[in-house]
Amino acid sequence: MQNYISQQNFNALLDSLISQGKRVVAPRTNAGTVLYEPLANAADMVIDQLPRRSGKEAFFPLCEDIMTYQKEGQKIELQDIDPTRFLETVLVGVRPCDAAAIPVLDAVFSWDYKDEFFLERRKKTTIIGLACTQADDACFCTAVGLTPADPKGADLFLTPLEGGGYACETQSEKGEALVANNKELFAEPNGYKPLPLAEPQTGKFDLKKVKAWLDEHFEDPAWDSIATRCVGCGACAFVCPACHCFDIVDEGTEKQGKRRKNWDACGFWKFTHHASGHNPRDQQPKRYRNRIMHKFKYYDDKFGQTLCTGCGRCIRLCPVGIDIADILQDIDKIEVKVKVEENS
Known part of the structure; x- marks a missing residue:
């Protein structure tokens, strides 16, 4: 079902949700960096920039407590964290590359x-998803099967209009309920044309060819050159909307403390470090190989889709300039070359 909402009414919607005690999370500026964070009011929202980190933090926090413990004498008290205490949340301004990653995470965590x-x-x-009207050289959502106006993962999807405001398309029962509960803020479509959509990189590589090469080349000299610059900092995993590795650690003292779930990354040296001292991924090329394999082979083998939405964050923030889209393009070319040789 399609509706129209003006920018003024959209801000009023967010302010109303905040006043109701809901946690409204949207892109906002924090110390010069745009991040998805809870809003105090709608005026704090930034809608013209992709946040540095993804919206997955609304469901998968960087750190979270899952249990506490306390010891007095011989008595030990364990207390589980109650998930039912989590607040009702509205995640706003989610770009298609972030929204599309949410069903990907759903499959992993369930x-x-x-x-x-x-x-x-x-x-x-x-x-609440939002179509993209601008892109930079790092964006490549169209190369992995998405579009700048893909509503996948959103409950309500907004498209900016030339005359201002948004066309609104409900995508789920949650989206329908949001509109129904605030129907005075929505109107019939006003006939305005959508703003021109962004134009991300496209056609850089063929995912099927990349997957075919990965299926047959776990051991290949190419990995040494592909991963030669990786320093294992984990930045790519921490800004990715689809990466989901985590560790569970106990923090505290003999008397009291907590068990916590913390983000982790397969690029870290200790990620596969065994208690015996053995590390099956003892060199950085092996760790970077796992990153590529996980995103474009292993996850596909298990769930039938890629573990990348082409947001480009890993490209923008890599301290040594690694471009995953260029790597996939190089792998695609290797596969093409192999086929040519086989047919000659």
Whole structure:
């Protein structure tokens, strides 16, 4: 169902949700950096920049407590964190590359084990997506099968219009409920044309060819050159909307402390470091190989889709200038060369 909402009414919608005690998370500026963070009021929202980190933090926080412990004498008290205390949340201004990653994470956190922390936050969150009208050289969503106006993962999807305001398309029962509960702020479509959409990089590589090469080249000299610049800092994983590795650690003293779930990254040296001292990924090329394999082979093998949405954050923030899209393009060319040789 399509509706129209003016910018003024959209701000009024967000302010109303905040006044109701809901956690409204949207892009906002913090110390010069745009991040997805809770708003105090709609005026704080920034809608013309992609946040440095992704919207996954609304469901998968960088750090979170899952249990506390306290010891007095011989008595030990354990207390689980109650996920039902999580606030109702509206995640606003989510670009298609971020929104499309949310179903990807859903599959991981509800597969063989259901992560109640992630799933409870997902259940309590309504996602308002926003079409992209600008892109830079790092954007490549169209190369991985998405578009700048792809509503996948959103409950309500907004498209900016030339005359101001947004065309609104409900995508789920949550989106329909949001509109129905605030129907005085929405109107019939006003006939304005959508603003021109962004034009990300496209046609750089063929995902099927990349996957075919990865299927047959776990051991290949090419990995040494592909990963030669990687320093294992983990920045790419921490800004990615689809990466989901985490560690669980106990922090505290003998008397009291907490068990915490913290983000982790397969690019870190200790990620696969065994207690025996053995590390099956003891060199950086092996660790970077796993990153590429996980995104474009392993996840596809398991769930039938890629673990990348082409947001370009890893390209923008890599301290040594690694461009994952260029790497995939190089792999694509290797595969093409192999086929040519086979047919000659």
